[in-house]
Amino acid sequence: xxxxxxxxxxxxxxxxxxxxxxxxxxxxxxxxxxxxxxxxxxxxxxxxxxxxxxxxxxxxxxxxxxxxxxxxxxxxxxxxxxxxxxxxxxxxxxxxxxxxxxxxxxxxxxxxxxxxxxxxxxxxxxxxxxxxxxxxxxxxxxxxxxxxxxxxxxxxxxxxxxxxxxxxxxxxxxxxxxxxxxxxxxxxxxxxxxxxxxxxxxxxxxxxxxxxxxxxxxxxxxxxxxxxxxxxxxxxxxxxxxxxxxxxxxxxxxxxxxxxxxxxxxxxxxxxxxxxxxxxxxxxxxxxxxxxxxxxxxxx
Amino acid sequence: xxxxxxxxxxxxxxxxxxxxxxxxxxxxxxxxxxxxxxxxxxxxxxxxxxxxxxxxxxxxxxxxxxxxxxxxxxxxxxxxxxxxxxxxxxxxxxxxxxxxxxxxxxxxxxxxxxxxxxxxxxxxxxxxxxxxxxxxxxxxxxxxxxxxxxxxxxxxxxxxxxxxxxxxxxxxxxxxxxxxxxxxxxxxxxxxxxxxxxxxxxxxxxxxxxxxxxxxxxxxxxxxxxxxxxxxxxxxxxxxxxxxxxxxxxxxxxxxxxxxxxxxxxxxxxxxxxxxxxxxxxxxxxxxxxxxxxxxxxxxxxxxxxxxxxxxxxxxxxxxxxxxxxxxxxxxxxxxxxxxxxxxxxxxxxxxxxxxxxxxxxxxxxxxxxxxxxxxxxxxxxxxxxxxx
Numbered sequence: 001x002x003x004x005x006x007x008x009x010x011x012x013x014x015x016x017x018x019x020x021x022x023x024x025x026x027x028x029x030x031x032x033x034x035x036x037x038x039x040x041x042x043x044x045x046x047x048x049x050x051x052x053x054x055x056x057x058x059x060x061x062x063x064x065x066x067x068x069x070x071x072x073x074x075x076x077x078x079x080x081x082x083x084x085x086x087x088x089x090x091x092x093x094x095x096x097x098x099x100x101x102x103x104x105x106x107x108x109x110x111x112x113x114x115x116x117x118x119x120x121x122x123x124x125x126x127x128x129x130x131x132x133x134x135x136x137x138x139x140x141x142x143x144x145x146x147x148x149x150x151x152x153x154x155x156x157x158x159x160x161x162x163x164x165x166x167x168x169x170x171x172x173x174x175x176x177x178x179x180x181x182x183x184x185x186x187x188x189x190x191x192x193x194x195x196x197x198x199x200x201x202x203x204x205x206x207x208x209x210x211x212x213x214x215x216x217x218x219x220x221x222x223x224x225x226x227x228x229x230x231x232x233x234x235x236x237x238x239x240x241x242x243x244x245x246x247x248x249x250x251x252x253x254x255x256x257x258x259x260x261x262x263x264x265x266x267x268x269x270x271x272x273x274x275x276x277x278x279x280x281x282x283x284x285x286x287x288x289x290x291x292x293x294x295x296x297x298x299x300x
Numbered sequence: 301x302x303x304x305x306x307x308x309x310x311x312x313x314x315x316x317x318x319x320x321x322x323x324x325x326x327x328x329x330x331x332x333x334x335x336x337x338x339x340x341x342x343x344x345x346x347x348x349x350x351x352x353x354x355x356x357x358x359x360x361x362x363x364x365x366x367x368x369x370x371x372x373x374x375x376x377x378x379x380x381x382x383x384x385x386x387x388x389x390x391x392x393x394x395x396x397x398x399x400x401x402x403x404x405x406x407x408x409x410x411x412x413x414x415x416x417x418x419x420x421x422x423x424x425x426x427x428x429x430x431x432x433x434x435x436x437x438x439x440x441x442x443x444x445x446x447x448x449x450x451x452x453x454x455x456x457x458x459x460x461x462x463x464x465x466x467x468x469x470x471x472x473x474x475x476x477x478x479x480x481x482x483x484x485x486x487x488x489x490x491x492x493x494x495x496x497x498x499x500x501x502x503x504x505x506x507x508x509x510x511x512x513x514x515x516x517x518x519x520x521x522x523x524x525x526x527x528x529x530x531x532x533x534x535x536x537x538x539x540x541x542x543x544x545x546x547x548x549x550x551x552x553x554x555x556x557x558x559x560x561x562x563x564x565x566x567x568x569x570x571x572x573x574x575x576x577x578x579x580x581x582x583x584x585x586x587x588x589x590x591x592x593x594x595x596x597x598x599x600x601x602x603x604x605x606x607x608x609x610x611x612x613x614x615x616x617x618x619x620x621x622x623x624x625x626x627x628x629x630x631x632x633x634x635x636x637x638x639x640x641x642x643x644x645x646x647x648x649x650x651x652x653x654x655x656x657x658x659x660x661x662x663x664x665x666x667x668x669x670x671x672x673x674x675x676x677x678x679x680x681x682x683x684x685x686x687x688x689x
Contacts, residue, residue: 170426231508
């Protein structure tokens with residue numbers, strides 16, 4: 001693979017550049033395996049503990065059960081049973097879905113229209129407005145909390161799903177517009193010229209040409225926003241408030257840390273429940289996610 | 301790939317159907333908004349549906365705050381999706397159609413604002429206005445009197461400690477993630493099954509900060525030396541003959557224990573971006589360096605690293621911004637009680653425990669000032685890109 005691929009790589013140009021001599025691969029390979037192991041052990045410990053018998057958890061390290069996996073009365077799913085029903089994780093899971101889906105879909109829709117106009121519809125003030133969008137990319141969310149909280153308590157939006165949908169939509173917009181603009185502005189100019197010659201309006205061009213071509217970028221942002229909203233603690237704590245029946249996954253897990261501190265069978269199972277969906281999405285859509293990261297960071 | 305839009309020759313059918321569909325959509329949206337602004341909208345809507353279907357007891361239960369709460373929540377989410385997505389499309393298409401009836405000159409001037417309008421309104425309400433408001437509030441005390449005290453107290457030892465902790469986070473967490481990400485990207489680039497190896501390091505990025513805090517507080521668990529250690533780190537320490545450490549309550553170890561969690565999460569991000577950058581270094585340069593007798597290590601640190609400097613800076617600033625705002629890890633693990641408090645956690649306590657919005661605003665403003673250089677760099681880079689394009 002190393003020697004034979006090189007001429008091809010050179011022809012293609014900048015692909016697969018650095019293939020070292022095989023000589024060095026021994027130590028490097030060991031280092032790679034060790035790194036992968038180090039990165040996985042904490043999560044593995046969580047997973048193993050979550051299916052261990054609570055009596056064992058308190059008295060021996062989780063690794064001991066891996067050394068002796070067929071000892072009697074060791075494995076159980078009852079931790080998950082109690083977390084989902086008693087600790088309210090089932091309800092929180094549902095709330096998280098309810099919070100996350102609109103908080104992901106709505107900003108994409110709004111940002112797609114805006115990004116198209118910023119990229120392809122000339123208008124007065126476009127440059128300065130887009131500059132503001134770029135500036136807003138890095139403004140800490142903390143700058144928004146207090147004034148929005150005041151607005152919300154006046155408008156009855158505190159502790160409502162509507163309030164948190166709107167907040168996540170607003171906070172997600174700068175990145176959404178930026179990512180989609182980056183993608184849309186790279187589309188070939190001919191596309192738009194021929195559409196204009198055919199008499200297509202901007203709306204038609206957007207719907208029939210730009211949107212279908214932008215699906216990769218839309219997907220990449222959707223994954224970002226989904227992970228961000230699903231994993232968010234601060235916005236949920238601030239705008240949904242302390243009500244038990246409004247807890248989402250991170251706030252529910254946070255509450256468990258306070259209530260069940262030291263009861264590792266519940267904490268580990270609870271933590272794994274919160275991770276289940278994002279890990280699944282992540283593993284399934286890893287390529288799209290990586291593309292999104294590269295588009296979002298390398299170009300900025 | 302020429303995707304030409306068909307020129308529109310309106311058929312008689314669509315001339316009637318489209319406006320009617322639009323009208324129905326409009327009415328539905330008004331109804332949906334009415335449901336959304338009602339604090340118990342979900343319950344009321346489901347009760348109304350139950351009434352229509354003749355399930356009077358179910359409707360009554362819902363109106364009294366009982367009954368099928370679960371489905372009223374789901375219903376509310378569906379309504380929000382309908383209004384949020386359908387309504388916005390309707391708005392764009394409807395207003396777009398109205399505008400297209402205008403004189404061409406006027407149309408071309410108004411249409412772009414229809415496209416960017418909703419985004420601009422939301423950005424103004426949720427980011428621009430609050431940012432200005434927060435800076436403004438930071439100059440007032442709890443009674444609403446103008447003061448500079450919110451900033452002068454930041455110079456007291458307590459707050460200097462907090463700001464110092466943020467500085468440690470900024471340097472160690474950012475530096476650690478970038479350095480590890482760089483080294484790992486370089487190492488992984490040289491083995492087969494690179495994609496698989498990367499997944500292991502990348503995976504924590506999907507885990508929430510609270511989830512990661514639980515994972516690591518289990519790693520850090522401490523038991524008195526007389527008992528068996530169930531936390532992996534203390535088991536290793538006692539196994540080597542040391543005394544068990546209470547990682548999360550001992551200052552300053554706890555700060556670094558918390559930083560390690562962030563590094564564990566962010567290294568994957570640094571690795572992915574830097575790995576792509578490394579693969580972008582042209583083969584010719586690498587071959588030339590090899591011919592000149594550079595060792596593999598020299599090649600990496602003297603040739604490749606300088607060439608991907610831009611990517612390294614981008615990664616570092618992105619991580620630095622996330623680190624600066626760090627909240628979840630400290631808030632979930634200790635609440636900042638053991639000398640490990642940081643700005644964002646203290647701000648939250650000022651808001652919800654001490655009810656001192658002025659102080660909280662001044663803390664937020666400190667974070668804002670800290671990101672201003674990054675904002676400047678971003679804007680400059682963007683300008684440069686525009687000029688090139």
